[in-house]
Amino acid sequence: MRRFVVAALAALLCSLSALAQETRTVVVPFEEAAKIAIAGGDLDGAEKLLGEALRLNPKSTDALFLMAEIERRRGRLKEATEYYRKILADRPELGRVRLDLARALFELGEDFQAEYHFRLALAQPDLPEAVIQNINAFIYAIRQRKQYELRLDFGVSPDTNVTSGPATNEVLLFGLPFQLDEQARQKSGIGVVVSAYGEYLARLSEENNHRWRAGASFFRSEYSGSSIDDMQLRLFTGPQLRGDRYDLSLLGVVSKRWFGNEPYNEGFGPRLEAGWIAAPRWRIDGNIEALRLLHRTQTLLDGYNIAGNTFTTFGIDQTSFVRFILGAGTERLEAKGFSNYSIRVGVGYVTNLPFGITGFIQPEFYFVPYDERLSAFLDRRIDRIFSLQVSAYKRDWNFWGFSPTVNYAYTRNDSTVGFFGFDRHRFNIGLTREF
Numbered sequence: 001m002r003r004f005v006v007a008a009l010a011a012l013l014c015s016l017s018a019l020a021q022e023t024r025t026v027v028v029p030f031e032e033a034a035k036i037a038i039a040g041g042d043l044d045g046a047e048k049l050l051g052e053a054l055r056l057n058p059k060s061t062d063a064l065f066l067m068a069e070i071e072r073r074r075g076r077l078k079e080a081t082e083y084y085r086k087i088l089a090d091r092p093e094l095g096r097v098r099l100d101l102a103r104a105l106f107e108l109g110e111d112f113q114a115e116y117h118f119r120l121a122l123a124q125p126d127l128p129e130a131v132i133q134n135i136n137a138f139i140y141a142i143r144q145r146k147q148y149e150l151r152l153d154f155g156v157s158p159d160t161n162v163t164s165g166p167a168t169n170e171v172l173l174f175g176l177p178f179q180l181d182e183q184a185r186q187k188s189g190i191g192v193v194v195s196a197y198g199e200y201l202a203r204l205s206e207e208n209n210h211r212w213r214a215g216a217s218f219f220r221s222e223y224s225g226s227s228i229d230d231m232q233l234r235l236f237t238g239p240q241l242r243g244d245r246y247d248l249s250l251l252g253v254v255s256k257r258w259f260g261n262e263p264y265n266e267g268f269g270p271r272l273e274a275g276w277i278a279a280p281r282w283r284i285d286g287n288i289e290a291l292r293l294l295h296r297t298q299t300l301l302d303g304y305n306i307a308g309n310t311f312t313t314f315g316i317d318q319t320s321f322v323r324f325i326l327g328a329g330t331e332r333l334e335a336k337g338f339s340n341y342s343i344r345v346g347v348g349y350v351t352n353l354p355f356g357i358t359g360f361i362q363p364e365f366y367f368v369p370y371d372e373r374l375s376a377f378l379d380r381r382i383d384r385i386f387s388l389q390v391s392a393y394k395r396d397w398n399f400w401g402f403s404p405t406v407n408y409a410y411t412r413n414d415s416t417v418g419f420f421g422f423d424r425h426r427f428n429i430g431l432t433r434e435f
Contacts, residue, residue, distance in 0.1 A: 123315020155430015
């Protein structure tokens, strides 16, 4: 028995000795090794490891996220945002990455983009209450410190019907056919379109967040020749009252329009704007405006234009939202045949897709009955207008801060008076930037 025990112990000792001498190789992924290096404060070593990981897989989410973490720890937030954007270009559903991007943009002072990503993050289903409160705190801080907004767009715009004219060569006047002047017919063209919006918000007092708003918007489309060039300028100013979940503005508006490079009309009047955050994923915005319009030559169109709109936005998830549009208006003009009422309904949908593409689609319908029949036509004019806007832009492409956009707009007016009916297709290929 003793010999058996001794033999067993000897065999066990030999096995342990062999195991101790055996060399084991453990393979650790570059990303895991980088995490260990970051935890130990070796940022340069972690960066080299992640460089190898990205060489093998340039779209590695873990490697890109850790590179952003390294840049954050070095205080290089601008570089960190580029890594976050690369991840979201292909994985827009990653809420944690979107939140980190929003926070970095907030710290950089890029408030417009930061608020956009914070609001998308709020739409994530089943978000913990503590996270919702944290995001709302950032959004409130942005509203507290924001002092200006600026948006610039420009591009080339092919248009199948720059005059919004009928395709027919004839029109019935007083029941008789007349040949349409060439300038009144449908005419295609390629033009340049530029638009801009700017606003400054001045704090009214240190005790509250109320502001005084002052801003302007500008639009210019220019085609071959000058007869159909269009330019519009609007100025506005007035106070804005702000609460934690609402804002209310009363503005004075002045507008001026040039058509064919000649003065066309001027307008002035009040505008009321309001916004309310009804819930983390719901926001309601509305406006109503009443302008007195005066025309330089066509004085029969002088009168009042009153219109109101509501926009109810719901965040579907952290990649997309939908907006419901309702509106109504009226034009009270000198010529009763041009006075009308209008109803507007529409829906818009925005989504952040893989490959860095953001898509937008918005169909709308307008019903516009006119008060009286124009003497030259046999029927009272009633317009049924359908419009469709579709656009896409590459959010991960950047040229001096501008992103490339492609836009398409279709408008069809089925009017009881054929002279006013038309089809129109417009394209716009350009650049956009919002500050």
